[in-house]
Amino acid sequence: xxxxxxxxxxxxxxxxxxxxxxxxxxxxxxxxxxxxxxxxxxxxxxxxxxxxxxxxxxxxxxxxxxxxxxxxxxxxxxxxxxxxxxxxxxxxxxxxxxxxxxxxxxxxxxxxxxxxxxxxxxxxxxxxxxxxxxxxxxxxxxxxxxxxxxxxxxxxxxxxxxxxxxxxxxxxxxxxxxxxxxxxxxxxxxxxxxxxxxxxxxxxxxxxxxxxxxxxxxxxxxxxxxxxxxxxxxxxxxxxxxxxxxxxxxxxxxxxxxxxxxxxxxxxxxxxxxxxxxxxxxxxxxxxxxxxxxxxxxxxxxxxxxxxxxxxxxxxxxxxxxxxxxxxxxxxxxxxxxxxxxxxxxxxxxxxxxxxxxxxxxxxxxxxxxxxxxxxxxxxxxxxxxxxxxxxxxxx
Amino acid sequence: xxxxxxxxxxxxxxxxxxxxxxxxxxxxxxxxxxxxxxxxxxxxxxxxxxxxxxxxxxxxxxxxxxxxxxxxxxxxxxxxxxxxxxxxxxxxxxxxxxxxxxxxxxxxxxxxxxxxxxxxxxxxxxxxxxxxxxxxxxxxxxxxxxxxxxxxxxxxxxxxxxxxxxxxxxxxxxxxxxxxxxxxxxxxxxxxxxxxxxxxxxxxxxxxxxxxxxxxxxxxxxxxxxxxxxxxxxxxxxxxxxxxxxxxxxxxxxxxxxxxxxxxxxxxxxxxxxxxxxxxxxxxxxxxxxxxxxxxxxxxxxxxxxxxxxxxxxxxxxxxxxxxxxxxxxxxxxxxxxxxxxxxxxxxxxxxxxxxxxxx
Numbered sequence: 001x002x003x004x005x006x007x008x009x010x011x012x013x014x015x016x017x018x019x020x021x022x023x024x025x026x027x028x029x030x031x032x033x034x035x036x037x038x039x040x041x042x043x044x045x046x047x048x049x050x051x052x053x054x055x056x057x058x059x060x061x062x063x064x065x066x067x068x069x070x071x072x073x074x075x076x077x078x079x080x081x082x083x084x085x086x087x088x089x090x091x092x093x094x095x096x097x098x099x100x101x102x103x104x105x106x107x108x109x110x111x112x113x114x115x116x117x118x119x120x121x122x123x124x125x126x127x128x129x130x131x132x133x134x135x136x137x138x139x140x141x142x143x144x145x146x147x148x149x150x151x152x153x154x155x156x157x158x159x160x161x162x163x164x165x166x167x168x169x170x171x172x173x174x175x176x177x178x179x180x181x182x183x184x185x186x187x188x189x190x191x192x193x194x195x196x197x198x199x200x201x202x203x204x205x206x207x208x209x210x211x212x213x214x215x216x217x218x219x220x221x222x223x224x225x226x227x228x229x230x231x232x233x234x235x236x237x238x239x240x241x242x243x244x245x246x247x248x249x250x251x252x253x254x255x256x257x258x259x260x261x262x263x264x265x266x267x268x269x270x271x272x273x274x275x276x277x278x279x280x281x282x283x284x285x286x287x288x289x290x291x292x293x294x295x296x297x298x299x300x301x302x303x304x305x306x307x308x309x310x311x312x313x314x315x316x317x318x319x320x321x322x323x324x325x326x327x328x329x330x331x332x333x334x335x336x337x338x339x340x341x342x343x344x345x346x347x348x349x350x351x352x353x354x355x356x357x358x359x360x361x362x363x364x365x366x367x368x369x370x371x372x373x374x375x376x377x378x379x380x381x382x383x384x385x386x387x388x389x390x391x392x393x394x395x396x
Numbered sequence: 397x398x399x400x401x402x403x404x405x406x407x408x409x410x411x412x413x414x415x416x417x418x419x420x421x422x423x424x425x426x427x428x429x430x431x432x433x434x435x436x437x438x439x440x441x442x443x444x445x446x447x448x449x450x451x452x453x454x455x456x457x458x459x460x461x462x463x464x465x466x467x468x469x470x471x472x473x474x475x476x477x478x479x480x481x482x483x484x485x486x487x488x489x490x491x492x493x494x495x496x497x498x499x500x501x502x503x504x505x506x507x508x509x510x511x512x513x514x515x516x517x518x519x520x521x522x523x524x525x526x527x528x529x530x531x532x533x534x535x536x537x538x539x540x541x542x543x544x545x546x547x548x549x550x551x552x553x554x555x556x557x558x559x560x561x562x563x564x565x566x567x568x569x570x571x572x573x574x575x576x577x578x579x580x581x582x583x584x585x586x587x588x589x590x591x592x593x594x595x596x597x598x599x600x601x602x603x604x605x606x607x608x609x610x611x612x613x614x615x616x617x618x619x620x621x622x623x624x625x626x627x628x629x630x631x632x633x634x635x636x637x638x639x640x641x642x643x644x645x646x647x648x649x650x651x652x653x654x655x656x657x658x659x660x661x662x663x664x665x666x667x668x669x670x671x672x673x674x675x676x677x678x679x680x681x682x683x684x685x686x687x688x689x690x691x692x693x694x695x696x697x698x699x700x701x702x703x704x705x706x707x708x709x710x711x712x713x714x715x716x717x718x719x720x721x722x723x724x725x726x727x728x729x730x731x732x733x734x735x736x737x738x739x740x741x742x743x744x745x746x747x748x749x750x751x752x753x754x755x756x
Contacts, residue, residue: 038513090636098547099525110505110583123587130494131526132547136745140639147635148747149555150547152496152526160544167562173635188501191508192521247568249488249534249543254522266485266540274566384522385531387543 002236003080003224005072006336008323009045009217013075018340021348022369026322028203028215034187040194041201044185045217045324063102068220069134069182070141076222081236084142093146093174094139095165097158097181098131099328104186134182146174153387157181159331160389163245165225175227180332182220190216204291206318206350207364209357211291217324221332240339243392246270250386257298257382264302264382271390277376279307282314284347286338286379289318290325297359315372317365321351331381335391338379342395347372397565400619401627403476403612404722405468408710409439409605413471414722426709428603436594439605439711440580459500459523461579462532464608469533469573476612477624478571488541488569489530490560492552492576492714495584496526502583529577541569551741551749552576553718558633560613570618575610575718595679602678605711609718627725632663632752639746646682652690652742659750667694670701671734672727674720676742678707683742717741728755
């Protein structure tokens with residue numbers, strides 16, 4: 001990984017986001033994007049100020065996800081120090097996770113359609129919703145002509161996109177891939193998780209006994225994947241290595257994780273195998289840690305099953321306590337944080353933690369960041385539909 | 397790796413299965429028809445039962461895209477003679493879609509907007525996400541290997557083949573259900589209609605479609621070892637990205653030529669090896685005309701290859717591209733003298749893909 005970029009509820013860029021994570025800053029606050037009265041919760045981790053600087057004609061065609069995705073990509077490309085004029089555009093791919101994407105715009109269209117009838121809204125608003133829009137916008141802006149893919153596997157979307165991106169490099173189809181994801185807030189996801197009673201009326205508390213569910217967030221996290229030899233040759237700063245990924249299906253339930261951790265452990269084991277790692281090599285786990293009752297206990301069981309004794313010796317924190325659950329970009333922003341954890345030897349905390357749950361008995365780095373040497377780290381993503389992906393990163 | 401196709405299934409507006417779809421195409425039937433309240437045509441499946449593949453009682457909680465996918469997945473595994481027992485964790489599903497989840501999504505939005513947040517159905521929500529069809533099929537069949545949904549306009553099913561080759565090469569699964577699924581949706585139909593890109597009585601365009609088509613892909617060695625009947629080999633895939641505003645600007649023939657040639661090169665074949673081309677053409681002048689020109693440049697004015705233009709009959713959506721792969725695989729098995737088939741998926745968003753299948 002030679003470039004990183006981020007836009008989150010706690011930072012307009014990578015450094016602000018990282019400082020916030022290390023300081024234990026929460027991005028969760030009252031919802032401003034729509035009238036949230038009548039829901040179980042009125043809280044979310046919204047990005048308060050969207051990046052600007054777009055011509056109005058272009059801005060009208062961009063969704064919220066497109067804007068933050070483009071911003072994080074610009075930062076990641078600057079960070080990678082690439083001279084794009086000298087690169088072969090046919091060898092540069094874009095692979096992102098996305099799902100909610102431009103839905104907030106589509107909702108305005110649907111609302112107008114339902115309440116005022118056809119002819120009252122711009123059809124491009126609904127056609128801007130599909131998640132592949134952000135991918136195409138990024139490729140378009142920089143003239144990248146290589147393979148493009150957009151993966152939607154709910155909350156593991158952007159973790160899976162990192163896997164696909166690494167395969168494009170591993171199999172020689174690309175020299176560089178812009179990967180990660182951008183996803184933003186919408187009434188549908190808020191309403192849906194509320195209807196499932198999967199949201200906490202208060203800010204979420206991962207791994208805490210009193211946890212009542214997640215808080216939705218939004219973010220863009222972009223990583224530049226580059227073939228190692230090439231990166232060395234051009235003298236690029238290398239943040240970390242992508243060591244491998246595991247991808248499996250639970251086939252258990254559409255909205256519930258497999259409770260014993262058997263399914264999650266299988267994903268972790270697949271990742272370790274692909275990355276040629278042993279449990280003892282792992283120094284940190286960036287948890288999925290959504291703060292639902294079911295996820296946090298199942299995930300704890302999964303990590304204990306897969307890593308054995310090692311699970312008790314290493315930290316495992318959930319940055320969703322600060323950024324909320326960024327859904328289809330959660331895996332991306334958590335990957336960015338995991339890479340920085342390795343590079344800077346600081347483990348971000350799980351904030352708002354107060355009461356121990358016997359079912360969540362690993363070292364979740366309560367409330368305060370910790371200095372810790374991390375050479376190898378995993379990031380977990382477990383999704384609705386039982387789509388599970390675990391990615392592994394190593395120090396360079 | 398050049399995996400082989402050992403099973404096929406196609407749930408399309410022309411038939412509930414590949415055989416019925418092929419027969420309808422051979423007879424020249426078209427699924428494109430008028431639908432009430434709209435000027436533009438649609439290619440709909442119409443009344444659909446999941447039986448015998450899945451009991452109606454279970455199907456009720458699934459959206460249509462998921463129902464098509466479950467039935468296609470069962471048909472495909474049966475066709476391949478792939479027994480899941482003991483292989484659940486080594487079997488996966490890769491599904492492309494353009495509109496997965498659209499039906500439940502628009503219904504949930506209706507509940508929230510017109511009724512109240514309290515009216516939102518918790519049962520609808522999980523089906524609003526585009527990975528619902530693949531995940532519902534995995535849940536129903538108990539498939540526990542890699543499970544990925546790819547969103548892309550027209551060539552998403554072809555993209556699933558590209559990813560499947562990499563997953564199989566790296567040993568992440570022993571067999572993958574690969575294809576695409578879509579559900580026709582009135583809101584999207586109306587939006588496209590207002591952009592004047594759909595076919596009506598008075599102007600050309602594409603016809604929105606639905607369905608689910610799948611191939612079972614396996615490494616050739618293990619497929620032969622288990623004595624599987626092989627339809628064809630996936631020997632080439634290519635992807636060229638371009639920057640074109642969807643539906644506004646025409647594709648450049650040179651890019652489509654490059655896409656087809658890259659797939660041929662990947663397959664180690666020349667244009668004279670191709671006996672069948674499944675065109676991307678779907679009635680949109682902005683991609684049909686450049687494709688026709690690109691075909692002339694690659695295959696000349698009197699090609700050996702037969703050109704199949706089935707989207708005129710089947711309509712357009714990623715699931716139609718997957719149906720073309722299934723049709724091409726079946727043609728290669730029945731007519732090995734064709735040699736090889738090229739399937740084009742030239743998406744309106746500048747995502748251009750080609751896949752080459754070879755007879756075995």
